[in-house]
Amino acid sequence: MMEYYQLGVSVIFAVIAVYIFTGSRWRTLYILHRTLPRDIIGAFRFLKVNLLLWYWEKRGFTVARLFTRQAEINPNKIAFIFENQNWTYGVLDKFTNRISRYFRTQPMSRGDSMALLMENRPEYIGTWLGLSKAGFVTALVNTNLRKEVLIHSITAANCKSIIFGGEFKDAIAEIKNKLPDLALYQWTEDSSISVLDGAVDLNKAITQVSDDPVEVDLSLGCPRDKLIYIYTSGTTGMPKAAVISNLRYMLVSCGVYYMLGLRKTDRIYDSLPLYHSAGGIVGAGQALCIGITVVLRRKFSVSKFWTDCIQYECTVAQYIGEICRFLLTVPPSPNDTAHKIRLMYGNGLRPQIWEAFKNRFNIEQIGEFYGATEGNSNLVNIDNTVGAVGFMPKYVGRLYPVGLLRFDDETGEPIRNKDGLCILCKPGETGIFVGKINPKKAVNDFSGYANKEESEKKIIYNVFKKGDRVFNSGDILVMDDMGYFYFKDRRGDTFRWKGENVATAEIEAVISNILSLMDSVVYGVEVPGHEGKAGMVAIYDPQSSLNLHEFAEGLKKTLPVYARPLFVRVLSELPLTGTFKLKKSDLQKDGFNIEKISDPIYLLDKSGNYVRFTEQLHRELKEEKLRL
Incomplete structure (x- = not known):
């Protein structure tokens, strides 16, 4: 209890300091009024985690x-x-x-x-x-x-x-x-x-x-x-x-x-x-x-989810965003509220369906969290704030050093000031989410990958001060002035589809083998009404030699369903950068918008074959009448 008391005193002094030194005092007081209960509860729970980990490590627990x-x-x-x-x-x-x-x-x-x-x-x-x-x-x-x-x-x-x-x-x-x-x-x-x-x-x-x-x-x-x-x-x-x-x-x-x-x-x-x-x-x-x-x-089974929860008398259930959307597509039934689930926790629940999901299935609490498997920067939503993946109070940020860095849209590299240090985002600005690496603390350590070179790629040096290191999540988040974080996008060559991360370089290598080294680029595109991003490949084929049937069969033999590109764009010209790389960002912005694109586009249908993407299919996707 002494630790809780000391933490409470520290928070009170921090509140006073923020009030004294902040120009917008009324706004600051309002924010503190709204967030202080959340922050104290979160800090106490975080302290419990740290004390337990300290005890386990001291006692040699595994x-x-x-x-x-x-x-x-x-x-x-x-x-x-x-x-x-x-x-x-x-x-x-x-x-x-x-x-x-x-x-x-x-x-x-x-x-x-x-x-x-x-x-x-x-x-x-x-x-x-x-x-x-x-x-x-x-x-x-x-x-x-x-x-x-x-x-x-x-x-x-x-x-x-x-x-x-x-x-x-x-x-x-x-x-x-x-x-x-x-x-x-x-x-x-x-x-x-x-x-x-x-x-x-x-x-x-x-x-x-x-x-x-x-x-x-x-x-x-x-x-x-x-x-x-x-x-x-x-x-x-x-x-x-x-x-x-x-x-x-x-x-x-x-x-x-x-x-x-x-x-x-x-x-x-x-x-x-x-x-x-x-x-x-x-x-x-x-x-x-x-x-x-x-x-x-x-x-996972959509039809058995609530039946299982009822049969086994579950009180808590896990999800990823796709699971919540799938459950909402099932016609209403008595099982929707006949269960005892009070808490569902996971990641990827779209803000657009958050309230609808919670209300339909009578879920008392949604525990949305954010974190990479290998990362040291994790967040969690403990108070049901719609769409938030977690929070961080400014006045106790030193207890858990994470932040959002401004970055260059083209290179993906963090922007630095005249002293060579990174620049933190202000509330409302999107940035790369990072966590400071401190091997002495379990919550801030970064073990990396089996491959040390790959581990090194995830580290940024000289961020908050000279000599420090942070884990680069590669994800783009935004924080509001209440301290809530919201997920925006994934930076780099990975997108998420059907609950799985898909590495574009891996898919490009497979496609290159199938198409005998034809130029191609893979990227993720947003699809209305669907979680994550669907795979799309742009293939350079000036001779019109692409055999889509053989291409589809080759993908079936080598890639899992979630990794196969749903859209194919056939290019007659190569959009290259000054360093002779395909302009992935431009292609990604175009997506499958046939109102803007003159190149032919094809869609992977339920049979596993590619069919011409027509204006009707495009309209059905936009109106969320077509499910992929």
């Missing part, structure tokens, strides 16, 4: 150690519910012990990486948690990846082996000859699926292994040790393996718990992919680190 403690205290409490199976902490702990003991017998060294490719299920979490007990780091591979991109993801984290579900047997068969030294372990529950030639039947292998507790001094490591890799598209290139340490995992989990006011008695509905930070950390982490029961689903 995720595995926290989970083991939960299993010891509440062995019969349900950790995960999955397809009417109840996985108690005791049952899950024994599973992780068998995984740990088995892989200790395999020819690998402590600290080695293993890839994991598996559908959502409790065994997924139990596998990487068991591997962490054995001293290994698990790379959580996106289940949509195939061929060269899958190979890249495995090698990017320097994986010595891969554990894959039987449902991905064919995907592994396609690449195993190109990775001859990769050890294969197949997890198969369906007896109709045979084990891939050269792979170990992991189900059978662990049945004879003891589930006795694993010795702590040999297995659980240190709080700042690597725990898992989670892949992110970043801003350019192929998927990058973001380093998630034990402390980072614990920070995100307990941060959500305290900042949004979760309860130990809650049941959380998590239908998001477990290879993403949203489903695998923000969701599953509540069970592992906090002790809250989490309901898992193999795959």
Whole structure:
């Protein structure tokens, strides 16, 4: 309580100082009146998170150690519910012990990486948690990846082996000859699926292994040790393996718990992919680190969302923006309000549908948050402000040093003053969101990627003062004078579609191979009534030799559905910059506006083929009558 008192006194003095030294005193007093309760509550919750992380780090806690403690205290409490199976902490702990003991017998060294490719299920979490007990780091591979991109993801984290579900047997068969030294372990529950030639039947292998507790001094490591890799598209290139340490995992989990006011008695509905930070950390982490029961689903289903929430008596549910929009498209039913959900938290809920979603489904609180998987600059909306991704009070900004930097629209580089330092945005100005890097504090640290060069690209030097460093989120936000932040756009070569980040450079490389190195550029375009940005490719084809059917078939074989460009623009002339690069920004501004563009444009239809984009289709999209 002493810490709370001191913080309260500091805030009061800050308020007085702001009042005395500010010219617009009445406006300042009004803002303080509106925001002070929010800021004090947020500061107290933030302090709790910091104190807990400090305690865990001092005591040498890791995720595995926290989970083991939960299993010891509440062995019969349900950790995960999955397809009417109840996985108690005791049952899950024994599973992780068998995984740990088995892989200790395999020819690998402590600290080695293993890839994991598996559908959502409790065994997924139990596998990487068991591997962490054995001293290994698990790379959580996106289940949509195939061929060269899958190979890249495995090698990017320097994986010595891969554990894959039987449902991905064919995907592994396609690449195993190109990775001859990769050890294969197949997890198969369906007896109709045979084990891939050269792979170990992991189900059978662990049945004879003891589930006795694993010795702590040999297995659980240190709080700042690597725990898992989670892949992110970043801003350019192929998927990058973001380093998630034990402390980072614990920070995100307990941060959500305290900042949004979760309860130990809650049941959380998590239908998001477990290879993403949203489903695998923000969701599953509540069970592992906090002790809250989490309901898992193999795959998100619009028709089953509220039915599941009702059946499993969930009180909290996760979302990404697309999920909320999908749920609103379903005809109203009694299930809309028959559930017990009081809080939904996630990211990407469009301000335009915020109130409609909240009112229709009778949701008491929306916990919208912002943050990159690998980043150190996170925000959270704790007071239901429509559209806000979080807030930051000016008078206690030093407690959590983040900011918006002015940047050059053309180069994307921050604008600097005469002293060489960056310039902070004023309220109402859009800027690049950054967070100051401080390795001494878990909330401000930046672990980066497995590739150090990629990590370096995300750092800006000499920002607030000479010698400092910040994490560059690459995202464009705006802050109002109340201290609320609002997401505006993604800077760089990444756009988000169907809840997935899409790296344009990766798609361009695939298209280049399909089209025998024809010039092309990929970018995201906004579509009325849809979350994120849809993919569009402009292809230079002066000879009119493009075969759209072959192009579509090539994309089907190499890219997941969400990464395939929905629009194709065929260029007869190349719009080049002075450095002979295609003018992506101009193409992106044009979008698919056929009233402005004379080039032919094609749309990917439901059958997977490209059809001519007509004025009628354009009108239906603008009027939100056409769903993509």
